Amino acid sequence: xxxxxxxxxxxxxxxxxxxxxxxxxxxxxxxxxxxxxxxxxxxxxxxxxxxxxxxxxxxxxxxxxxxxxxxxxxxxxxxxxxxxxxxxxxxxxxxxxxxxxxxxxxxxxxxxxxxxxxxxxxxxxxxxx
Numbered sequence: 001x002x003x004x005x006x007x008x009x010x011x012x013x014x015x016x017x018x019x020x021x022x023x024x025x026x027x028x029x030x031x032x033x034x035x036x037x038x039x040x041x042x043x044x045x046x047x048x049x050x051x052x053x054x055x056x057x058x059x060x061x062x063x064x065x066x067x068x069x070x071x072x073x074x075x076x077x078x079x080x081x082x083x084x085x086x087x088x089x090x091x092x093x094x095x096x097x098x099x100x101x102x103x104x105x106x107x108x109x110x111x112x113x114x115x116x117x118x119x120x121x122x123x124x125x126x127x128x129x
Contacts, residue, residue, distance in 0.1 A: 001013075001101075001113075001120055001121065001122050001123075002120070002121055002123075003114065003118065003119070003120065003121075004090050004118075004119035004120055004121040005118075005119050010113060010114045010120065011108070011113060013103045013104055014104070015040050015103070015104070015124065016040065017040055017041070017042075017043070018039065018040060018041070019039065019040055019104075020037060020038065020039040020040075021037075021038055021039075021101065021102060021103035021104075022035050022036060022037040022038065022101075022102045022103075023035070023036050023038075023091060023099055023100070023101055023102075023110075024036075024099070024100045024102065025091070025094065025097060025098070025099040025100070026094070026096075026097035026098075027052075027054075030054045031054075032052070032053040032054035033051075033053050034050065034051065034052055034053075035050065035051040036049075036050050037049040037050065037051070038086070038089070040124055041085075042085075043124065043126045044085040044086075044124065045085065045086045045089050045122060045123070045124050046082075046083060046084065046085050046086065047082045047083075047084050047086055048080065048081075048082055048083055049078060049079065049080045049081075049082065050078075050079050050082070051072070051076050051077070051078050051079075052076065052077045052078075052079070053075065053076055053077070063079065066081045066083070067079055067080065067081040067082065068080050068081050088121060089121065089122040089123070090119060090120065090121040090122070091110070091119075091120055092117070092118070092119050092120075093110045093111055093114060093115070093116055093117065093118045093119075093120060094111075094116065094117070095116040095117040098110065098111040098112075099111065101113075
């Protein structure tokens with residue numbers, strides 16, 4: 001993970017093919033949690049699922065081909081079937097709400113790691129475990 005504006009490396013987390021990570025944040029418009037879930041496939045970061053707790057502006061309301069909607073025990077709405085490689089995965093860490101990176105069994109506050117109102121980018125480098 002690096003600072004998307006300066007290119008400085010902020011942190012590195014070892015991962016292998018098939019392993020998963022996620023980023024959870026509070027949606028700025030509908031004020032409910034969102035979790036984007038990713039896995040490493042064929043040496044790339046692939047988004048495969050998003051978890052919502054509320055519909056509203058800025059949140060997906062229709063399923064695309066190959067996607068499914070299921071409901072979690074906690075009332076969450078889980079949209080699966082994206083399976084889309086992400087060439088440039090980036091988040092703007094909010095000055096209002098934190099972003100939480102879940103990787104390798106850890107929960108990392110991106111606000112504590114890199115500060116608020118920062119643009120962070122993620123990449124995967126094969127063989128870096």
